[in-house]
Amino acid sequence: MTSTNSTPSRPRGGLADKRRAILAGALTVFARDGYTRASIDAIASTAGVSTxxxxxxxxxxxxxxxxxxxxxxxxxxxxxxxxxxxxLRKITDLESDLVEFGRDFARPMTAEHAEHFALVRQINAEAGHVPQAVIDAWQETGPLRVRRELAGHLRRWAEQGLLRTDDPDRAALHLMLLIAAGTPPYLVAAPDEREVDEMVTSGVRAFLHGYLA
Structure with a gap:
């Protein structure tokens, strides 16, 4: 007996492709125009889809x-x-390992994530016009998640007696600020490597001065 079930399969692949195209187009437009000025029409045109x-x-x-x-x-x-x-997964010499980490962490991520950090610049420029729930979602998914990951390592070192802190999250914030001061990842131009080395080294030493056990 022939089945009478003729329900067509859903074009899941097509829907997923369109969603990816929308998100890619929206990232380009939001990074260029910001949240307030960006229009759905411009996003649709960039994404190659209809509004x-x-x-x-x-x-x-x-x-x-x-x-x-x-x-x-x-x-x-x-x-x-x-x-x-x-x-930081394995530490052999705390200061030198932190300096090596700082050099890598402070390097601007403009090549692969240029549009993301252009978008961050736009958010910083018009923060008063971006819904707070959106800013909170961005912070939770990005910067706060990174800080919690770093804090986990600092907590482990404190438990091992290498550091002295009862607030690893605050210590992680201090370390990130000290090693990346002047070279946020959304800089357009890469900073001078010698300046980065000096900034990271002095930042790590300042951090250890306050937190070394």
């Missing part, structure tokens, strides 16, 4: 922006966490 297709996937521009910044921040966070794990 109706965008609204089939996202309720409004705010939801689209939140999704874009979360996914983009997540990718950047993964790259930064990889740097943390590569340098």
């Amino acid at each position: 109706r297709t965008i609204y089939n996937h996202f309720t409004d521009k705010t939801e689209l922006f939140r999704t874009v910044i979360q996914e983009s921040a997540g990718r950047a966070a993964e790259a930064q966490i990889a740097v943390i794990d590569r340098h």
